[in-house]
Amino acid sequence: MGWFEAPRPLLPELIARHGRWRAKRTALIEGSRRLSWAELERDTAQIANGLAALGLATGDRIAILMDNSLEMALVTLAILRSGCVAVPLNVSVNDAAVGAMMKDAAVRAVFASGAHCRRIDALAGKEALAAVRIGQDAPGAPWIELNAWRSLQSTAAPRAVDAAGAECNIIYSSGTTGLPKGIVHSHGCRLAWATELAITLRYRSDCVTLCSLGLFSNISWVAMLCTLMVGGTIVVMRHFEAQACAALMERERITHGAFVPLQLARLLALPGFAGRSLDTIMCCGSPLPLEVKRAFPRRTGAKLIELYGLTEGLCTILSPEDFEAKTASVGKPFLGSDLRIVDEEGREVAAETTGEIVGIGPLLMGGYHGRDEASAEATWLGPDGRRWLRTGDLGFLDADGFLHVVDRKKDMILSGSQNVYPADIEQVIATHPDVAEVAVVAARSARWGETPVAVVVAHAGRAPDTRALIEWTNARVGKQQRIADVVWRNTLPRNANGKILKRELRAELAAREY
Numbered sequence: 001m002g003w004f005e006a007p008r009p010l011l012p013e014l015i016a017r018h019g020r021w022r023a024k025r026t027a028l029i030e031g032s033r034r035l036s037w038a039e040l041e042r043d044t045a046q047i048a049n050g051l052a053a054l055g056l057a058t059g060d061r062i063a064i065l066m067d068n069s070l071e072m073a074l075v076t077l078a079i080l081r082s083g084c085v086a087v088p089l090n091v092s093v094n095d096a097a098v099g100a101m102m103k104d105a106a107v108r109a110v111f112a113s114g115a116h117c118r119r120i121d122a123l124a125g126k127e128a129l130a131a132v133r134i135g136q137d138a139p140g141a142p143w144i145e146l147n148a149w150r151s152l153q154s155t156a157a158p159r160a161v162d163a164a165g166a167e168c169n170i171i172y173s174s175g176t177t178g179l180p181k182g183i184v185h186s187h188g189c190r191l192a193w194a195t196e197l198a199i200t201l202r203y204r205s206d207c208v209t210l211c212s213l214g215l216f217s218n219i220s221w222v223a224m225l226c227t228l229m230v231g232g233t234i235v236v237m238r239h240f241e242a243q244a245c246a247a248l249m250e251r252e253r254i255t256h257g258a259f260v261p262l263q264l265a266r267l268l269a270l271p272g273f274a275g276r277s278l279d280t281i282m283c284c285g286s287p288l289p290l291e292v293k294r295a296f297p298r299r300t301g302a303k304l305i306e307l308y309g310l311t312e313g314l315c316t317i318l319s320p321e322d323f324e325a326k327t328a329s330v331g332k333p334f335l336g337s338d339l340r341i342v343d344e345e346g347r348e349v350a351a352e353t354t355g356e357i358v359g360i361g362p363l364l365m366g367g368y369h370g371r372d373e374a375s376a377e378a379t380w381l382g383p384d385g386r387r388w389l390r391t392g393d394l395g396f397l398d399a400d401g402f403l404h405v406v407d408r409k410k411d412m413i414l415s416g417s418q419n420v421y422p423a424d425i426e427q428v429i430a431t432h433p434d435v436a437e438v439a440v441v442a443a444r445s446a447r448w449g450e451t452p453v454a455v456v457v458a459h460a461g462r463a464p465d466t467r468a469l470i471e472w473t474n475a476r477v478g479k480q481q482r483i484a485d486v487v488w489r490n491t492l493p494r495n496a497n498g499k500i501l502k503r504e505l506r507a508e509l510a511a512r513e514y
Contacts, residue, residue: 010187011168011194011228012081012161015041018231022205029252030070030236037231040074046150047078048158051109054132058083058159059167061105063130064216065089065098065120066113068238071136071146072215073224075111080187083161084109086169087182088216091116092496097180099123101172102130105182105369109134117143164188170369171218171311182369183218183311192336192362194225200317200334201305202280203256207232210249210257212240214496218311219285223258232256242266246273253277260285260498265292268299275300280320282307285497287405287423289430293327306330308405312378314339314359314389316403329402337361340388341397346380354396354406354419358388365389394421411502413442413450418480420452422502425483428476429454434464437492441505443484444513451484451514455505457492484514 009017018027019041027040035043056062062084066072079086087105089098098119102110109132112120117135124130135143168187172180185193203209209227211220211234227234235252237245240263248254254277264283267273278300283293284307297304297320304323308330309315316339318331333339339359341349349355358380367375380388394406406421413420422440429438437457445451454473458464466486474482487509493501 007162007164008191010161010164010191011225012083012158012187014228014231015044015077015081016157018228022231025231026233027231028070028073028234028236030068030073030238033070035070035074040077042155043074043150044078044081045155045158046153047075048082049156050149050153051079051082051084052159053153054109056082056084056109056132058161059085060109061085061087061107061170063087063089063102063105063107063110064112065091065116066111066136066215067091067116068211068215068236069113069136070236072111072113073211073234073236075146076215076224077228080168081158081161083159083166085167088169088171088221090172090216090496091214093180095119095123099127099129101180101182103127105170108132111135111146113137161187164191167366169221171216171221173311181371181374184366184369186366189313189363189365190225193222194229196335196362197222197315198226198229200319201226201256201282201307202303203227203230203232205230205232207256207279208235208252208254208277209233210235210237210245210252210254212237212245212257212263213260217497219258219260219497222282223256227256242270242273246270246275249275249277255279256281258282258284261288261292262286262494262498264296265289268292268295273299275302278302280305284309286499290327290427297323308403309363310389310391311365312389312391313364314357314361314391315363318402322402326398326400326402329398329404332402333359333361337363339403340380340382341395342380349396351397351399351401354394354421356409357391357393357395357403357405359391360386360388408502411441413440413452415445415448415450415452415480420450420480422452425452425454425473425477425481429456429469429473432464432469432472434458434462434469436460439492439500439502439505440483441502441509443506443509445484446513452481453485453487453509453512453514454483455487455489455492457489485512 018037023038027037028035110130113136133143136146168190170182203226213220280303303320306318316331317334341355343355392409407423425440436459439455442450443453493504
């Protein structure tokens with residue numbers, strides 16, 4: 001290395017630099033509260049130094065079980081600055097799952113808020129979990145009250161994080177297909193997420209980014225890291241509600257954000273929604289219905305970038321310039337990434353042929369925490385010996401190289417000898433005027449082994465007839481795609497990112513046979 005060469009600064013160092021050079025610019029907003037970059041740098045340094053004073057060492061895992069707030073954003077960024085490893089936990093999962101994830105990550109400390117402090121106390125009463133507990137609105141000993149404690153800590157620069165290979169976070173999978181697995185990202189990997197996606201998603205230094213999903217979600221992390229990269233403003237919404245979100249967009253002049261399809265659909269359902277300040281937004285997390293995909297940019301004038309990807313690392317981008325010509329696709333791999341489509345034997349298949357999507361690139365996780373077998377199962381060895389990520393998703397590349405996602409591999413229905421993809425049937429049923437939401441899953445069939453069954457939520461005030469909807473659907477799908485039944489529900493089970501939990505629906509239908 002030459003005299004004036006230096007390693008590329010990692011995200012913790014960027015916080016310090018923004019604190020110096022963008023000191024008066026707004027960094028973080030939640031409700032009526034605002035922090036400048038200088039204040040955010042100071043507060044995160046205090047938390048990082050406080051963790052060191054409590055004996056937390058570089059590489060120690062720290063759980064976060066907090067509702068969205070300014071404090072949760074500070075804690076998340078402070079853990080990154082401290083050299084410890086952030087383990088953000090989904091607040092909507094049950095206590096047993098929280099305990100299991102904390103044990104799996106071997107966390108040494110936990111930040112929690114309000115009622116979640118009591119959840120931790122109840123768990124700690126049963127087994128040894130995180131002796132160090134720091135809480136926002138904490139119930140008292142043994143909890144350390146977050147803001148009072150932070151104010152007593154040093155504002156000096158915390159210990160440096162200068163190893164790109166050091167662990168940055170462990171984010172647990174959504175558990176839509178089984179027990180959550182801890183996905184490990186290094187600081188170098190997270191810098192790649194921030195750099196490459198900030199470029200691709202058109203973030204700039206004057207961006208005002210809305211985070212309306214739980215800050216434990218990787219979708220929110222993408223939005224935060226991209227904004228951190230360019231020194232923009234992060235706006236935290238405590239919980240999403242469409243009318244409140246639309247008002248917040250107007251008030252704070254939101255330019256960027258990361259959303260799931262359900263949120264965009266609910267915003268579009270607001271008669272007066274315009275989203276006039278929006279510049280570029282990202283949508284991901286689950287398939288984006290074509291009608292929403294087309295309507296949102298037309299209503300708002302914003303650039304809508306659909307991102308297909310996993311917390312594990314693969315990403316494709318449907319860019320605005322390809323939007324009209326390739327609306328049905330999820331685009332192409334973004335900068336530095338590559339993908340293939342492979343069959344059951346791991347052989348690459350031709351264009352227009354459906355198979356499993358595998359990918360490689362700078363965003364890939366280091367592996368699943370403590371789950372070498374799961375990491376191996378998620379690996380496809382390419383002809384050149386490199387390890388590619390098996391996504392578990394089925395798709396195909398069209399003649400122009402654009403990726404089309406067909407379905408989850410585990411959601412595919414094997415009816416007779418035919419592969420049936422629920423997403424194809426769902427697209428048809430979703431166009432019925434009485435249908436608000438639909439999920440198609442496999443049920444047991446004496447004749448075919450498995451057969452499709454539709455689980456449907458009707459629009460308010462509508463009472464469609466079961467037999468009529470079955471006949472309407474089956475007249476519009478292929479012979480193998482015909483549904484055997486319609487099951488009515490008031491809601492569909494979803495995780496915090498809006499993904500439908502089809503395993504729960506399959507479990508409900510397990511006793512039935514058609």
